[in-house]
Amino acid sequence: MPEPAEHYTRHSVTVKASAEAVYGLIADVEQWPHVFPPTIHAERLDRDGGTERIRLWxxxxxxxxxxTSRRELDRPAWTIRFRQEVTPAPAAAMSGEWILVPQSPHETKVLLDHRFRAIDDAPDGVRWLRQAVERNSVSELGRLRxxxxxxxxxxxxxLSFEDSVRIRGDLGTVYEFLNDAGRWPQRLPHVTRVDLSEKAPGIQDMEMDTRTIDGTTHTTRSVRVCFPGRSIVYKQTVLPAAMAAHTGAWRLDQDGETVAATSQHTVVLDRAGVTNLLGPDATVEQAKEIVRTALGxxxxATLEHARQFAEARRG
Structure with a gap:
């Protein structure tokens, strides 16, 4: 049976920044959720010199x-090559390269190449992959710029921050409370509605209405990646006006008879959104303080109710 045909795409953007600045954003894969809209979560699995293995959601x-992908980082040549080792359907293979071409000390052309094959050369698979590569490449290059x-x-x-509590109880019970977000409207006073779906094990799509400090309600939508007995990480895909990105995590660690439960947030503010929401004289530092107060x-509150839930279960 012949091997599926390879398809090739190239996307590009010119960025008014140095190659060093642009390369740093692409190379630091663990920051991708804060830069690239499609990336929900990223982990660096191992690294050896200029070669690394990463896992992306x-x-x-x-x-x-x-x-999972293997990446070869070549800073002197301003290139990063990648090849997926474990490839999700409908792709049979996916690889590519980031190429930076300095135009001046303060301007860089970025080329993003993809090469892919669809399982069994299925036309529907080829179309799906072309659309996904097109949408994500355009989105990523725009936000990179x-x-x-x-x-x-x-x-x-x-802005990054975290809050923690100590809970006398079992880690599994605390995880149950955080994982079962569909019951949060009955368990958390600041949550008025949650629509939760889990189309694949450990991958949750959650739309939530939250009551704010001033009594109004706002709606957010998040994708959550669940690691049972360890953590739940998430990224908001529908954001408040002043935010360009918001990721977070619930992390749990059993320590004897107690659980250290931590909520972590990273927010990237949108300057134009801050001005539109808070007025022309508002500063980023003021917006950070408001965000820290509201999210914290x-x-x-969620951690405190998780503590009460787990400690009541323990008896």
Whole structure:
């Protein structure tokens, strides 16, 4: 049986930033969820010199796919080659390359190449893959340009923080409370509605209405990746106006008869959104304080109710 045909695409964008700045954003794969809209979660599995293995969870045509890839990073040549080792259907193979071409000390052309084969050369599979590669490449390159062209760098608009509680109980019970978010409207006073679906084991799509400090309600949508007995990581795909990205995690660690339960958030603010929401004189630091207060309040409330749930179960 002949091998499926290989298909090739190239996408490009010109970024008003140095090759060094652009390369750094592409190379740091664990920051991709904060930069690239399709990426839900990213992990670096191992690294040896300029070669690394990564695992990604990402949206492709509005479906969550996960895969592992091997990457070869060549900073002197401004290239990063990648090849999927475990490839999700309908792809039989997927590889490609990021190529940076400095145009000047402050301008870089970015080329993103993909080569892929569809299982059994199925026409529907080829069409699905072409659409996914097109949508994700355009989205990623656009946000890469936005992030790289921030005059002060992405760290100036990024906020990370965490809150923790100690719980006298079993880690499995605490995880049950956090995983079963469909029951949060009955268990959490700040949550008024949750629509939760799990089309694949451990991959949850959650739409939630939350009551804010001023009594109004806002709707968010998130994709959650669940690691039983360890953590739940998530990324909001429908965001409040002032945010460009919001990722988070619930992390659990059993320590004797207690569980350390931690809520972690990383938010990238949208400068235009901050101005539109808070007024022309609002600063990023003011927005960070508002975000920290609002998200921290809800997270601490969730952790406190998880503590009560687990400790009551323990008796």
């Amino acid at each position: 990402a949206l492709a045509n509005d479906e969550v796919k996960t895969w 936005t992030a790289a062209e921030l005059a002060e760098g992405i760290d100036a608009v990024r 309040k809800n997270s601490r």
